Amino acid sequence: MVKATATRPYHHGDLRQSLIDAACKHLLESGADTLSLRALAREVGVSQTAPYRHFESKSALFRAIALYGFELLLDEMSQVATEYEDDLEQSIVEIGMAYVDFARRNPEKYQLFFDSSLVDFKESDELVEASNAAFGVLTTVIQRGIDGGVFVDRPLLEVAGALWSGIHGAASLLLSKAPAIEDVHKTSPAVMVMRQLSEDPRPTIELFLNTIRKPC
């Protein structure tokens, strides 16, 4: 057993992950523009420069969080993909649901994926590979559907683009308007659309499926 209360040990023990966790918590509660490395250090109980032993800069921290996020996303998407691999249409819907669901459960990570002023993919090949891997789950299923004559006979890139746009758009809208949705008295069309999407994204995602269904 370790004496934790007596005198704080010189070494933190798991500073890197603690910083990531604290950063995620802050992103979730207050947003990226108010996040400061110094404040994180304080919260975790180390000096203001200790974080620099683990992240060469603030944006490197963001990149690390995004990478972590892509790994989680890949896990969840591929799990669903294997689960439904014998029904291509259903597979698309479920992958879409998993994608949107991930974004809602990890908004702070998801937002980093697409905020180019916070995360610069050019700085990290790992990041590029991880995002490609996640996206690959979707394109693989689509390709199988096209090859098997189940989906519309259009170029993969076109179809994948449309589907990705749809599910990313739904996720992005949900996150951007999250506070407004909770305001019960707001009845503007935009908010109501979001509330509908928020309560049950499935019908919307099923509509996306029309995008790639073979015309009858």
Added chain:
Amino acid sequence: MVKATATRPYHHGDLRQSLIDAACKHLLESGADTLSLRALAREVGVSQTAPYRHFESKSALFRAIALYGFELLLDEMSQVATEYEDDLEQSIVEIGMAYVDFARRNPEKYQLFFDSSLVDFKESDELVEASNAAFGVLTTVIQRGIDGGVFVDRPLLEVAGALWSGIHGAASLLLSKAPAIEDVHKTSPAVMVMRQLSEDPRPTIELFLNTIRKPC
């Protein structure tokens, strides 16, 4: 005629709009996280605190830019809507094109629309109204299509949500990966999808139309 070069006049003349323009330029070139009010003031040639006579804070500046952006977007969307008002299906496609096109021509403004950590709609009713007005152009056309039996017979909110997700998603992807697209040698699926979308968004937007077409 005003002596501009001799001694800079005490009053700038059009500081408010100059700051907005300078801010947009910076957002476009460097992103939001590096934007500083002091630097803007310097660039425009006034003291570091002069901007506070026009914007009570940095985020108030962002809100002003977003508002300006929504007004521009509304103009462009409603112009297209009237132009194609006698063909509902085509109207949807053209509004979608106008929307995506706006985002590409004004990425710095469009990004503010959806970055809740930069622009807080709760701080500005004007902003809420302006965004509702723009979104209203889309919902109006959809409602007409549903009423006229041209579009799928589903709740407006569901259909509008799906279409908005699609076009917003396409716009958002294009902006987030803009730098990668220009990298000619990148051949990852994600980048290639974006490149395809970037060269001609029309096929993708036409696919979105399937989302709401009456099943045959």
Added chain:
DNA sequence: ATTCGATGTAAGCAATGTCAACATAAGGTA
């Protein structure tokens, strides 16, 4: 037991957002 690499600290610089107090211009009112 010593050395060395990994990890953490202390002190400091330049830059930032924003506040308070003061200066200047321009226009209407006396």
Added chain:
DNA sequence: TACCTTATGTTGACATTGCTTACATCGAAT
């Protein structure tokens, strides 16, 4: 004309930030 008010701009200052440089401490391998 003289005055006063309001809008606009300036100076100076404070707390906070990202990040650098130089130094301290630990644990593990030799």
